[in-house]
Structures are given as structure tokens and as C-alpha cells.
Amino acid sequence: MADTHEPVTELEAVDAPPPPSIAKQLGLGFWLSSGFVALVVVLALLAPVLPLADPNETAIGGRLEGPRSGLWFGADSTGRDVLSLTIWGSRISLLVGFIAILIGFAVGGTVGIAAGYFRGVFDKIVSFVFVTLLSFPALILAILITTLLGRTVAWVSVSIGILAIAPVGRLARAQTLVFAEREFVTAARLLGASDRRILLKEILPNVVIPMSALALLGMGIAIVAEGTLAFLAISVEDGLSWGRQIQDAGSSARNLQNGPHAALFPIGVLFLTVLSLNYAGDRIREVFDAKELQL
Amino acid sequence: MALLEVRDLAVTFSTANGPVYAVSDVSFSVERGAAIGIVGESGSGKSVTVKSLMNLLPSSAKIDGTATYDGLDVFNLEPSRRKHFYGVDVAMVFQNPMTSLNPVKRIGEQLTEGMRFHRKLSRGDATARAVELLDLVRIPDPAKRLRQYPHELSGGMRQRVVIAMALANDPALLIADEPTTALDVTVQRDILDLLDGLRRDLDMALVLITHDLGVVRDRTDDIVVMYGGRVMEGAPTEDLFANTVHPYTHALRSSIPNMSMPRGTRLSPIPGSPPDLAIAPTSCPFAPRCTHVTDACRTALPATKTLDSGASGHTYACVNPQLGEV
Amino acid sequence: MVGIGASNLRERSETLITVENLTVEFPGPRGATVQAVSDVSFDVQAGETLGIVGESGCGKSTTAKAIIQMPEPTSGVVTYRDSDLTTLDKAELRRMRTDLQMIFQDPISALNPRRSVWDIIREGPEIWGTEDVWTEQRLVQLIESVGIDPQYRDRKPFQFSGGQCQRIGIARALALDPEVLICDEPVSALDVSVQAQILNLLDDLQTEHDLTMLFISHDLAVVRNVSDRVMVMYLGRIAEIGDADSIFDNPVHPYTTALLSAVPGSGVRDDGSLSGELPSPLDPPSGCRFHTRCSDATEVCATTVPEFTKFGADHWAACHHPQGTPVTLRDL
Numbered sequence: 001m002a003d004t005h006e007p008v009t010e011l012e013a014v015d016a017p018p019p020p021s022i023a024k025q026l027g028l029g030f031w032l033s034s035g036f037v038a039l040v041v042v043l044a045l046l047a048p049v050l051p052l053a054d055p056n057e058t059a060i061g062g063r064l065e066g067p068r069s070g071l072w073f074g075a076d077s078t079g080r081d082v083l084s085l086t087i088w089g090s091r092i093s094l095l096v097g098f099i100a101i102l103i104g105f106a107v108g109g110t111v112g113i114a115a116g117y118f119r120g121v122f123d124k125i126v127s128f129v130f131v132t133l134l135s136f137p138a139l140i141l142a143i144l145i146t147t148l149l150g151r152t153v154a155w156v157s158v159s160i161g162i163l164a165i166a167p168v169g170r171l172a173r174a175q176t177l178v179f180a181e182r183e184f185v186t187a188a189r190l191l192g193a194s195d196r197r198i199l200l201k202e203i204l205p206n207v208v209i210p211m212s213a214l215a216l217l218g219m220g221i222a223i224v225a226e227g228t229l230a231f232l233a234i235s236v237e238d239g240l241s242w243g244r245q246i247q248d249a250g251s252s253a254r255n256l257q258n259g260p261h262a263a264l265f266p267i268g269v270l271f272l273t274v275l276s277l278n279y280a281g282d283r284i285r286e287v288f289d290a291k292e293l294q295l
Numbered sequence: 296m297a298l299l300e301v302r303d304l305a306v307t308f309s310t311a312n313g314p315v316y317a318v319s320d321v322s323f324s325v326e327r328g329a330a331i332g333i334v335g336e337s338g339s340g341k342s343v344t345v346k347s348l349m350n351l352l353p354s355s356a357k358i359d360g361t362a363t364y365d366g367l368d369v370f371n372l373e374p375s376r377r378k379h380f381y382g383v384d385v386a387m388v389f390q391n392p393m394t395s396l397n398p399v400k401r402i403g404e405q406l407t408e409g410m411r412f413h414r415k416l417s418r419g420d421a422t423a424r425a426v427e428l429l430d431l432v433r434i435p436d437p438a439k440r441l442r443q444y445p446h447e448l449s450g451g452m453r454q455r456v457v458i459a460m461a462l463a464n465d466p467a468l469l470i471a472d473e474p475t476t477a478l479d480v481t482v483q484r485d486i487l488d489l490l491d492g493l494r495r496d497l498d499m500a501l502v503l504i505t506h507d508l509g510v511v512r513d514r515t516d517d518i519v520v521m522y523g524g525r526v527m528e529g530a531p532t533e534d535l536f537a538n539t540v541h542p543y544t545h546a547l548r549s550s551i552p553n554m555s556m557p558r559g560t561r562l563s564p565i566p567g568s569p570p571d572l573a574i575a576p577t578s579c580p581f582a583p584r585c586t587h588v589t590d591a592c593r594t595a596l597p598a599t600k601t602l603d604s605g606a607s608g609h610t611y612a613c614v615n616p617q618l619g620e621v
Numbered sequence: 622m623v624g625i626g627a628s629n630l631r632e633r634s635e636t637l638i639t640v641e642n643l644t645v646e647f648p649g650p651r652g653a654t655v656q657a658v659s660d661v662s663f664d665v666q667a668g669e670t671l672g673i674v675g676e677s678g679c680g681k682s683t684t685a686k687a688i689i690q691m692p693e694p695t696s697g698v699v700t701y702r703d704s705d706l707t708t709l710d711k712a713e714l715r716r717m718r719t720d721l722q723m724i725f726q727d728p729i730s731a732l733n734p735r736r737s738v739w740d741i742i743r744e745g746p747e748i749w750g751t752e753d754v755w756t757e758q759r760l761v762q763l764i765e766s767v768g769i770d771p772q773y774r775d776r777k778p779f780q781f782s783g784g785q786c787q788r789i790g791i792a793r794a795l796a797l798d799p800e801v802l803i804c805d806e807p808v809s810a811l812d813v814s815v816q817a818q819i820l821n822l823l824d825d826l827q828t829e830h831d832l833t834m835l836f837i838s839h840d841l842a843v844v845r846n847v848s849d850r851v852m853v854m855y856l857g858r859i860a861e862i863g864d865a866d867s868i869f870d871n872p873v874h875p876y877t878t879a880l881l882s883a884v885p886g887s888g889v890r891d892d893g894s895l896s897g898e899l900p901s902p903l904d905p906p907s908g909c910r911f912h913t914r915c916s917d918a919t920e921v922c923a924t925t926v927p928e929f930t931k932f933g934a935d936h937w938a939a940c941h942h943p944q945g946t947p948v949t950l951r952d953l
Contacts (some may be wrong), residue, residue, distance in 0.1 A: 183731040187790070190689065190723055191745040191797060199746075205735035231791045335637075336677060336812040425933055449898055479676040481895050501823035506813055509885040542840060550817035558865050561824070564817035568782045580702040584814075 022287065029064030030283040033276035040273050044090040053081040055240055056086040064259025076248065077255045078263040080201025085245050086266050092241035092268070097222040099157035100214055104164025104224060111206060112169035115169045117199060126169070133166035142225075143234055151237035160225050164218055171214055175207040209288040221273035227270060297324035298347075298500050299311075299468060302511075304360035306340070306347050306524075315572045317343045317523045321360070324467065330494055330501040332511030332532070334547075335521035338569045344521070345470050349387050350377075359508035361529050364468070382413045391471040392453035395460065396445040401454055403441030409463050410490075428459040432489060451482035455489070462493065467495070470502045475510065487514055508547060512536065517608075520544050522572040523580025526599070530609035539607065540602055540616040543581045579613070587615045622844035623642065637800065637833050638665040643697035645680070645687050653903045657683045658694075659857040665801075670827070670834040672848030672865065674841055676899060680857040684933045685803050685835045690714060701801075719749065722794035724758060727807035728787035732778040738764070739774040743854070745797040754795055754852060766829070767792045767822060784815035795830060801825075802830060803835045841884045845869050850935065856910040857902060859900055859929075863936035874938045876911045894947045909941060917942045 023031075043050070052058045061075030069076070115126035126180035137238065145159035179185065188198050223242070229235035230243025249263035250256055256263060299603060307320040318340040325331050335341040347358050348369055364384065370378055389395055397405055406428060407421035414440045416566035422441070426604065429437030432455040445453055461469055473489060474484035491514045503511055505595065511518055512532065519529040528541040539545050546565045567584040579585070582592040591614045593598075602609035604618075645658040658680040665671050673681040687694045690706055699706040701717065702840065725731040732741055741763060746755035755763075761771045767788040769781075778786055787807060794802060804823065808816040827834060838844050844851060845865065852862040853874065861874040872878045878894060879895045897914045900906050906913045912922035919942065927939040930947045938945075 030911070050772045178718065183725040183727060184733040186691065187723070187725070187731055188733075190718050190721075191790065191793070192719055193744070197748065201736070206733070222675050336814055394731075452898070453710060480841065481676060481880060482881040511887060547813060551813055552820070552842045554842050554845055554869070556842075556846060558845055558848060559868075560823075562817035562821055562846070564821055565814040566818070568784065569814070575654070 002201050015266060023246075025268060026251045026288045030280055032165070033279045035128030036272060036276045037280065038268070040090055043087050043095060044094050050087065050088060052084040054079060055084040058080075064255065064260060064262060065162070066259070067261060073265040074259065074261045076245075077136055077252070077259065081090065082245075082262055082265050085240060086242070086269055089240045089242045089245045089266060090273075091243045092236055092239045093223050093243065094152060094228055096157045096160065096190060096226040096236070096241070097219045099153070100160035100222040100225075101219045103158060103161025105216060107161075109172045110163035110165070111165075112172030113176045116173040117170075117195070117203060119179050123173075126173070129171050130166040130173075133162070138163050139232075142229055143232075146229070146234045151234065151276045153236050153239065156226065156236050158228060160222050160229075163225070164222065168211070168214060168218065172207060175210055176203055179203050179206045190227050210285055213281040213285035213288075216284070220277035220281075222273055223270065223277075245272070251292060298327040298329075298363075298365060299325040299502075300343075300363040301348070302361045302363075304344060304347065304358070304362065306343050306352065307357045307359075308353075309355050309357065313573055314575075316576055317356075317572055318347070319576050321521070321524075321526050322599075323519050323526070323529060325500050325502060326466070326516075328494070328498045328500055329517070330491070330503060330515040331517040331519065332503045332505060332515040333521060334505055334506065334508055334517045336506055336569060338523070338572060339521040340524035341521050342472055343500060343524075345387070345472060345504060349385065349470065350381065351387075378413075382409065383464040384466060385468045385470065386464070388454070388457050388469065388471040389459050390476050392450065392457045393445065395457045396453060398445055399463075400444070402443055402445065405461065406441070406456070406460055407589060413464050413492040424463070425459075428462055429456070431462065431493070432456070432459045434459070440547050449482075450478055451486060452488055454478065454482075458486075458489065458493070463495070465497065466499060468500045468502070468510045470504070472504045473506070474503075477533075478505070483510075490514075493520075508551070509553070510525075517583065520547070523576070524572060525576065525580055526612060527581065528609075528611040529612075530602070534609050538602065538604065538618065540609070540611050540618055542585050542587045542615070542617050545617055546584075546586075553598075555604055587617055589615050589617075635667045636664045637667040637701065637740050639698075639700040640664065640684075640688065640700045642686055643684065643699065645683050646695045649903050655902050656857050656905055657902060658687060659905070661854075661857070661859055661860055663852055663859065664834065665833060666850075667800075667833055668831065668851040670836050671845050672844035673837045673846050673854060674839065674849045674851060675836060675854035675860075676880075677839065678856070678899060679900060681837050681852075681854045681904075682805055684854065685805065685837055686723075688835070689718055689723065689803065702791065703720045711730050719745070719797045720782055721798050721801040722789070722797060722799040723803040723805060724790050724794055724807050727810050728783050728790055729778060731790045733784055737775045737777060738769065738781075738914065741778075741789060742774075742792045742796055744793065749797070751797075754821065755788070760796065763796060765825070767795075768818070778888075782815075784818060787811065787819055791819075791822065791826065795826065797821075797828070799832070801833045801835065801836070802934040805837045807836075809838065809840060812813075816843070823847070825856040841881060842870075847881075853880065856900065856905050859939065860909055861936075861938040861940075863933060867936040869931045871933075871936075871945060873913075873932050873936075874940045875915050875917050875939075875942070878917060878944060909939070 040137060057080065059079040060081045061071045061079050063079055064077055065075040071087060076082055076085065109143045111126055115123040140163065142159040145155055147153045147207065185198060185202050188202050226235055226241060226244030227246060230241050231247045235241060235243055246263055298413065301324065302322050304318055304321040308315040308317055308361060321340065321344055323331065332343065333341045341577065343352065346352050346360055347356070358370055367376065367380065376451045390529055403422065403425055406425040410416045410424055426437045429440055433438055434455050448456065474490065475486050477484065487510060490501060493499065503515060505511055515532050517529065518532050518535045520527045522543050527543045528535065535544070540549065549563045550560060550565050552560065565584050570580045576596060578594060578598050579592045584589050597612045597614045599610050599612045602611065629831045641662045643658055643661045643736050647655040647657055649655040657738065661684055673685060688693065688699050688706070694707060699705065701721065706714065706717060721904060742760060746752050746952065749863070764771045769785060769788050778789065779790065808819050811819060826832065836844060836847050838912065848865040850863060851865045851868045853860045853876065855876050860876045861868055861872065868877065872881055895914050900913055908924050909922045912918040915922065921941050927941050929937045929939050930943065931937055932943065932945050932947055
């Protein structure tokens with residue numbers, strides 16, 4: 001009945017067409033939002049060489065003058081060019097957002113992955129620290145740091161970055177726990193892979209996708225947080241940022257009534273930037289989660 | 296007239312990557328009080344078939360064909376009749392009992408809920424009935440079990456509780472979708488025997504869905520073998536084994552090791568992989584893996600024919616049937 | 622220690638693995654201890670397939686994994702080629718484990734979704750710097766030998782079916798030239814039509830690579846098909862162990878009989894099927910752990926742990942009331 005020795009090959013079996021490219025799966029929305037973020041970043045980087053008015057020079061336009069050709073975003077209450085303010089302001093907003101998230105990921109990501117992988121006492125201590133950080137009043141921490149250590153880009157970034165450590169670390173830890181349980185990690189250990197190799201080759205590539213989605217979301221949050229600090233006048237001293245600009249334009253009800261554009265343009269750009277970051281992050285997560293689900 | 300009559304059922308899912316033809320041209324019937332087995336591998340469409348009857352498919356599923364239950368059109372039930380149909384006439388048991396049980400509710404509460412809703416029983420009457428049901432599915436010490444949570448029970452006990460829940464309103468038809476796949480052999484045997492006994496005692500029809508021909512062999516009146524969303528062969532159980540016709544059924548039987556094979560017996564595997572359901576069915580889905588394939592198999596869908604020899608009601612969809620030992 | 626570790630009583634080839642008094646315990650809920658494996662002894666001969674069967678929770682998987690020190694046993698000795706694996710330091714163990722590879726139940730979870738087939742299979746040689754032995758050409762041959770077309774080597778696991786993923790997992794394990802392959806339910810997650818492909822493949826590869834296999838499965842028909850010897854476990858202890866034909870044709874332990882009678886077509890009659898529930902490994906029954914469900918149990922079963930008795934040239938069972946006649950030394 002049974003053949004004694006049939007070939008075991010199944011060479012022709014993999015005939016499924018390759019799935020659509022990642023770029024296509026991410027969709028138009030992702031590329032539009034990424035494009036917008038890229039544009040904002042490029043403008044911020046090129047601000048010194050762009051033909052822009054000096055953002056600090058007053059009376060470029062009339063007081064609260066509306067948008068017109070050559071003064072595309074209008075002027076604020078002291079006649080400064082709102083477009084120039086917005087572009088120059090983006091430099092600190094983006095920089096603070098970026099550094100803050102970098103700190104959050106460097107510290108929270110590393111510690112979280114290590115805690116999730118090694119478990120034990122280290123994990124218990126780390127989890128306790130994360131919970132403590134999360135329950136610490138954020139604003140007070142920021143005020144403490146900036147008033148005690150100085151209202152510089154570095155310290156403002158640090159104060160926001162510290163707040164990012166716990167949420168980032170907890171996600172990193174949770175994701176690591178999921179993958180550390182998977183059998184491919186056991187298999188790697190059996191092959192003789194060191195902990196370092198397992199963390200780098202098996203865990204990290206899996207954790208990095210949900211983490212990068214969080215990075216984009218987090219950067220949006222950090223930019224808004226900087227805005228909040230600026231609004232409370234505890235962000236970068238004398239520095240231009242979107243938050244500062246919105247505070248300047250929006251702190252007087254009369255100015256807001258007479259020339260809302262001075263506040264609305266930076267608010268709009270801030271909003272679109274954060275929205276784009278969030279949307280892009282969400283798409284990344286969805287596409288890669290869906291790929292996981294196909295398994 | 297049969298209790299359940301399914302004719303030319305087709306289920307197509309629309310997905311981002313185009314349609315998926317999960318079930319095509321499926322017909323079978325279940326007599327009152329009878330047991331039928333639907334056998335197939337994953338992707339054969341066996342689960343989708345019964346889920347379409349139970350209204351459990353997502354909205355992306357398009358259902359064609361008819362299903363008649365006791366004269367009722369299952370796919371076009373009147374709203375007033377729906378509740379009764381899904382709660383009382385037909386009940387279903389799933390593979391994983393934990394999907395049917397709420398982990399934070401006591402067994403008693405979960406058992407009585409349905410009865411109090413569908414039959415408007417008082418709390419006391421419902422509890423009495425719950426004890427009776429647990430007794431029916433042979434759970435020892437039922438009064439104590441009512442106060443327990445699902446996690447306090449073993450897998451086999453949980454599945455018994457799920458079966459008790461399904462029996463609460465005396466269904467005329469019980470559909471069991473791989474009810475024992477996650478269980479140990481010893482527990483599996485007990486649960487299958489229980490289902491078989493309940494069917495006889497309660498005069499309830501049973502549809503048993505499984506990937507394992509051995510599971511349905513001694514416990515069903517009829518068997519439907521599915522592959523790639525289509526019915527390959529359907530016959531009275533004894534006749535299916537005595538006069539296997541379809542090459543897929545043959546292959547399925549000879550590829551699985553059984554206890555009577557001496558050790559080291561070389562198995563005859565089915566080469567290749569299961570079919571891609573995203574391709575519209577225009578030829579026999581088993582043709583790419585069939586050792587008896589002919590040119591005709593690859594060009595047209597095989598018509599369903601009736602076997603002349605053997606018991607009546609033995610049908611198969613194959614242009615190159617292999618009668619007897621292969 | 623009784624019998625089963627004493628391979629000198631049997632005339633067989635070389636003993637590759639000896640397990641003596643292996644005990645594995647885990648911390649359970651509320652300070653309790655899960656007694657997953659208790660005082661288990663057996664040996665594995667070079668080139669044979671030892672099937673390990675039993676219900677879920679019987680410790681079959683833990684026993685096999687404790688051999689490779691995953692988890693490290695609570696007590697006991699595991700000897701592989703004259704070295705006690707339980708006493709090795711981390712580096713020695715790492716080196717030793719390359720000889721003892723494993724394939725897993727869930728073929729998809731066993732492969733890193735972010736790595737290509739090529740990277741997955743090359744992982745072992747890359748770790749040990751044996752790429753000069755495992756040249757590209759040889760790895761391609763290996764991939765072919767498990768039935769995967771090498772032209773798809775850059776694809777990711779999700780582009781393959783379950784059966785193909787299991788083939789990839791097998792190739793990964795073989796790329797270190799192991800002596801022992803532990804197969805933990807390797808076909809139970811696969812479709813029936815694919816199971817036979819993998820079983821035949823394992824059979825071929827065993828001959829080709831001269832492998833010793835530990836084959837864990839709850840499916841007795843599969844175990845009967847692949848095993849030279851069989852070990853039946855119940856609640857962390859061995860009930861019966863020995864030659865596969867002898868055990869399947871003439872089981873003497875009531876638990877083995879009950880297990881076999883549950884399989885359709887086994888030909889074993891069901892005399893008093895298993896009654897009651899599997900007791901908790903947190904608090905296993907005294908004496909013979911099976912006594913709470915055994916229809917033949919008497920007082921002694923509840924008080925005394927049964928010793929292993931010999932029932933054939935290679936057939937041992939631990940039971941106070943076996944369904945067979947023990948063999949004495951004179952019979953041999």
C-alpha cells in the first residue's frame with residue numbers, strides 16, 4: 001500500500017504570490033503625513049538660509065496685520081513676521097521633541113527590554129521605578145528641573161525625556177516579555193546564542209516596530225508638552241518655539257480677537273505636525289501588527 | 296423531510312487582497328436525531344459552513360445558497376424568529392471551551408442566564424435545571440460546581456459545562472466544532488461518548504466537525520468530507536469506509552498512522568500544501584496534490600455523482616474515482 | 622535505584638543519555654510547589670527513537686527539556702556522553718547543547734518572524750563560526766533536503782505554510798550536526814495531510830544524519846509509528862517503559878491500557894476506563910500516583926510507591942497489580 005521511499009520534496013509548494021510591498025500597504029495617508037513632517041523638518045533645518053525676515057525684528061508688518069502676499073502668515077502684535085516665527089520656532093519644538101524621545105528610548109527602551117528579558121529582581125526594581133515615575137506629578141518635575149538647572153534646550157528636553165522613560169520602558173518590557181516566551185528564543189538559546197545575540201537578533205527586531213510607532217506618537221506628545229511648558233513660561237529661556245509663539249499671541253484676549261491668525265498659524269502647524277506623527281505611527285503599528293496576525 | 300437541508304451553499308469573503316472562496320457548492324442534510332460528521336483540514340471550509348448557518352460570520356462574508364431548518368429559511372429568518380432559532384432550536388459547542396465561558400462569572404450564573412432569558416424561568420427553577428444539566432453531562436457534585444469559576448475546572452470539565460449550556464433549552468440540533476481537539480485522548484473519548492449518548496437520549500441531531508476521521512467513524516450516521524471549500528465525498532459512515540471513492544478520502548485515510556500499523560510503517564503523505572482559496576474554483580481543488588489526476592481534473596469542476604454500488608446516498612465529486620483499496 | 626537506569630541488563634547498543642532520579646519542581650501559586658517530574662530514571666540508546674507519551678500535565682515535555690537543562694532540574698543526574706549536564710558551567714553547557722537540538726510544537730512561533738529563512742538556518746553555524754564547514758552550498762543542500770526550495774531562502778516565515786515552517790525549524794536544528802533531536806509534539810499543530818510528510822521526513826533525516834530522537838506526543842498512533850522504545854508517563858512519574866511493540870501489544874500498567882483503549886482502532890479493550898479527574902501536580906496522590914483513578918487499586922497502592930518490575934527483555938512497569946507476569950532472572 002505505502003510506497004517504500006517516495007521523495008519528501010515539496011519544491012513547487014511555495015506558490016503564494018509575494019504580498020504587496022510595505023510601502024503600498026502603509027497607504028497614501030502615511031506618505032502624506034510623513035511628507036508633511038519631512039517638510040517641517042527640512043524648513044526647520046534650512047531656516048538660516050531661507051529668505052525669511054528676522055523673527056525678532058518688529059514692525060515688519062503692521063500690528064496684527066492679516067496674511068497677504070509677501071507676509072503669508074501675517075504679522076503679530078508687535079509686527080513680527082508670523083511665518084518666520086513659525087519656522088524658527090519649529091527648531092526648538094522639534095529639537096526638544098526629538099531629544100526628549102531619544103532620552104526616553106535610550107533609557108526606557110534599554111532598561112525595559114533588559115527587564116523583560118532577564119526578569120528576576122532587576123525586573124522587579126525596574127517595574128517599581130517605572131510605576132514611581134508614572135505617579136510623580138509631571139509638571140512639578142519639569143518645574144523643578146528647569147528652575148533648578150536652567151531653562152536651556154538640554155534641560156527642558158531632559159525634563160520631558162524623563163517623563164517619556166516610564167511609558168516607553170513599560171511598552172518595551174511588555175513587548176519583550178511576549179517575544180522572550182516565543183519558542184524561537186528557546187531555539188536560539190539551544191543553538192548557543194549568547195544573551196546579547198538573542199537580544200539583538202531575536203528580540204530587538206520584533207520590539208522595534210511597535211516601539212518606532214510609539215516614538216512617533218511620543219514625539220508628538222513631547223512637542224505638545226514643550227508647548228505647555230512654554231505657555232507656563234518655564235520652557236527654553238528667550239528661545240523661540242511654537243509654544244512660546246502661541247503664548248505670545250494668545251495670552252491677550254484682545255489680541256486674539258483682533259488678529260487670531262498670529263496664534264492660529266502656529267497652532268495649525270503644531271496640530272498638523274502632531275497629527276501627522278500620530279497617524280504615521282499608527283499606520284506603522286497597524287501594518288506590522290497585521291503582518292503578525294497573518295502568521 | 297430532513298431537519299436541516301443545506302443546498303449549494305457558497306461563502307465568499309471579501310478581503311483587501313480580493314475575494315476568498317471559503318465554501319462553494321456545499322450541500323448536505325441532517326435528519327432529525329441523526330449524527331453527521333463534517334471532516335476536513337484547516338481551510339476546508341467545514342467551520343465556515345456551520346458558522347454561516349449560525350450567523351457567526353463577519354459582515355465581509357457573502358452567503359449564497361439555501362439552508363432550510365424545519366421549513367424555515369435560515370438565511371432569511373424573521374427577526375421575531377431569530378432569537379428562538381439561535382437560542383433554542385440550534386446550539387453550538389466550540390473547540391476552546393474558554394471562548395464560550397466568561398472567566399469572571401460562576402458556572403451557575405452562566406448556565407442559568409440563557410434559561411432565564413429564553414424561558415423566563417425563576418432563579419430557583421433555573422438553578423434546579425442547571426443541576427439537572429450538569430448531571431446530564433456527568434459532572435460529579437453539580438451543586439458544588441455551580442459555585443465554581445471556569446478556571447477551577449479542568450479542560451474536559453469545562454467542555455462538559457459548555458455542552459450543558461448548549462443543552463439548556465433542549466435544542467433539536469447541536470453543532471459541535473472540533474469539540475475535543477484541545478483535549479487529551481482519554482478525555483476526548485469521554486466527551487465524544489457523552490455527545491453520542493446525549494444525542495440518543497435527547498433525540499437531538501448532531502453535526503460533528505472534525506479534522507480526524509477516527510473521531511467520527513463510530514459515532515455518526517453520515518460523513519461529509521470537505522477539501523478546499525468543496526464537498527469531495529459524502530456517504531453513510533459505514534459505506535464511506537467500505538467503499539471509499541474519492542482520492543482525497545483515500546489519501547486522508549492512508550496518510551494518518553493508526554495503531555494497527557507496525558512501527559516504522561512508511562506513511563503515504565499527501566504531497567504539497569493545502570489550496571489557495573483566493574483563486575476562484577474552476578477545477579478540482581485537490582488536483583494539484585492528487586496522484587490520480589487527469590487532464591480533465593485541471594480544466595473543469597468535477598460534477599457530483601452518485602455511487603451505484605454500495606449503500607444509497609454515496610456521492611462524490613471526482614472525474615477519476617478510485618473504488619476499493621488504492 | 623531500580624531497573625530502568627540499569628541498561629547493562631539489556632543487550633543494546635551504546636547508551637547515549639542516562640537520566641537518574643530526575644526531579645523538576647516549579648514554584649506554584651501561593652507558595653505551593655508544582656511537582657512536574659518526580660524521581661524519573663531512564664536511558665536513551667544511540668540511534669533509537671524513544672517515544673514519550675501521556676496526558677497533558679504528565680511531565681513528558683518537561684522531562685525531555687530538563688535533559689537539555691531548560692529548565693534546570695531540581696535534582697537528579699543527566700549524563701550525556703560521560704558528562705553530567707547538570708554540573709556543567711554556562712559555557713560548557715552552551716557547547717554541549719549544540720549536540721542536543723529540538724523542534725517545537727508550534728512551527729510558526731518557533732521561527733523569528735523578522736528573519737529570513739536563510740538567516741534562521743544559518744544562525745547555528747554563524748554563532749559557532751562553522752561557516753567554513755557549513756558552506757553556502759551545504760546549507761542549500763540542507764534546505765533542499767528538508768523539502769524547501771532554496772530559491773525562497775530570502776522569504777520570511779509568514780510566507781510559508783505551517784508544514785513548511787516545521788521543515789525550516791528542522792533544518793535549523795540540523796545545521797549544527799546534532800546527535801540528539803528532541804521532537805516536542807512536532808506534528809500536532811499540523812494538518813493531517815501534512816503530518817505524514819513531516820513524519821516521513823524525520824524518518825529519512827534520522828537515517829541520513831544518524832540521529833537519536835526523543836519523540837514527545839499525545840498521539841499514540843504517531844508514537845507507535847515512530848518509536849523503537851516508549852515511555853508512558855503519568856503525573857510526573859514513569860508508569861511503563863520499554864520496547865514499543867512489547868508495550869503497545871502487551872501493556873501491563875492499567876494506565877497504559879486505559880490510554881490505549883481511548884484510541885480508536887487500538888484493539889485494546891476498555892476495561893474500566895479512567896475514572897475521575899487528573900489530580901493536581903501541586904498535591905499528587907501518595908503511593909502510586911495513578912491509584913485515585915485506577916480500577917484495580919488496593920490499599921497498598923495508596924501507601925507505597927511501586928517499584929519497577931521487569932515484564933520482558935526490555936519492558937518495565939511500576940505497578941502493584943500489573944496485568945502481566947513479571948519476568949525473573951531465571952526466565953532470561
